[in-house]
Amino acid sequence: MTGCPGWRAAGITGRDVRLAAQHASNEVFNSVATAHDRDVWDVPVNSRCGESLMGKLTEDIAQLLAGVRRSGDFHVSGTLETLAPGLQVEGVGPVALPLLKEQAERLVSVARQAPFGRGSETLVDTDVRRTWQIDSGQVSLTGRTWADTLETIVGRVADGLSVDGQVSAELYKLLLYEEGSFFISHRDSEKRDGMFATLIISLPSVCAGGELVVSHNGREARLDLAVSDPSEVAFAAFYADCPHEVLPVVSGYKLSLIYNLWRADASTRQMPPDHSSERNALAARFRDWSEAGNPEDAEVPDKLVYPLEHAYTQASLSFSMLKGQDAARAAVLAAAAKDAECEGHLALLSMEEWGTAEYSGRYYGRGYEATNDDFEEGEVEERSCELVALQSLDGSDPEFDSLPLDDAELAPPDALDDVDLEVEFHEATGNEGATFERSYQCAAVVVWPRKHALRLLNQGGLDVTLPHLVDLAERWEAAGSGRESPLLAEARELVGLVLDF
DSSP states (O other), X not given: OOSOHHHHHHOOOHHHHHHHHHOTTSHHHHHHHHHHTSOTTEEETTOOOSSXXXXXXXXXXXXXXXXOOOOOOXXXXXXXXXXXXXXXXXXXXXXXXXXXHHHHHHHHHHOEEOOEEETTEEEOOTTTEEOEEEEGGGXXXXXXXXXXXXXXXXXXXXXXXXXXXXXXXXXXXXXXXXXXXXXXXXXXXXXXXXXXXXXXXXXXXXXXXXOEEEEETTEEEEEOOOOOOXXXXXXXEEETTSOEEEOOEEEEOEEEEXXXXXXXXXXXXXXXXXXXXXXXXHHHHHXXXXXXXXXXXXXXXXXXXXXXSSOOOTTTOOGGGOOXXXXXXXXXXXXXXXXXXXXXXXXXXXXXXXXXXXXXXXXXXXXXXXXXXXXXXXXXXXXXXXXEEEEETTSOOOSOSEEEOOGGGBSSTTTTTTOOOEEEEEOOBTTBOOEEEEEEEEEEEEEEEGGGHHHHHHHTOXXXXXXXXXXXXXXXXXXXXXXXXXXHHHHHHHHHHHHHO
């Protein structure tokens, strides 16, 4: 693109950028728009960036992720719509849910201060634990749907913790937390053979505070299990050897069922999935990539794309809905990206190829309507790859919902070489010969360094960059900043990228 170096050499103002963005009819932006009239997604077949310097990076990433086979985490939590169980407590009778203050006081009258273990001792110390406990033998749970509800929760927990085999839940106790209740950080002891985790089900009650904090290998999860809707329960489960604490209850009451989770086959000890080595190695490679050479070097890709294995529709694509190994690998990629100051997104990878088709040689006479079996695929003449329906892994909305894709950005580089494409043939019409079109779609995780953000924004096209320029210019003018403003520097950089695209 010519003509733009003069703009940059002269220095552009925020007003220049805003007017250029708002009035794309000016000569310079018209030239950009003309260049964008072509289909920027289309790339010639076999188009490669040459032997990319980053080829080893994409191969390394694929190899590291190949070792991430087990999904799950050290904890799992959620809510479930269900009919509240029929809860009865010896000495109290039926307990209404959500829990009423009067009944909470009656529960306290039949409860005892919950103890805790220290070595081989069982102690009661309200400076360590201030919670009311009712033994499971005093508790009865009934209701048409409660057994199914518990089975559903246990199934979700087994998936979330990545536990194989039959998992059983054994009611251990009923806990009542009131204002000021807490339990400092501790580990659960294994109450029976085969026990590997603890399950907490919070019953409907009005409560503030009392969050559950679970830790493992330097990671921490803070879980709010408060639920006041009578048609819901909240649950959380974690491996028994994970340190955890209950923060002080600020107000109200919290009523929780505590279950021991166990497996009949105790020959293999169940442990939380640990992919810290893969995460650290990936983060190191992401840092190397971010710092490699000049971002304007064509051999340094602006982004990396890791295709996932399972099929997802646009409606079902979300980080929380990923399956099996996809969930495990996406989680490791997301964590490594965050460690290395990179951005991570989910997307649908869409690939299409077009070319000339040839008749197979069969002929069935006049009036016969040809089918796909009557054609053979010829040479691929055009190929289009793009990423659509992008969504941030942290839940925020990106400024763009589609991006082009180059083969050099794939991890591994040959990720799309052997995929099964859907083929559709088109008969010859007029001066046009028979053609074929084949397509493929899968989910993918997309990662890029934060310092490449403007380059990715520019890949989104003028519909994305021009509004962003307007916003930068208006913010710069409103701030009354001078020519050294970071907003103006960002606007200048983006204009340069747009004009050079």
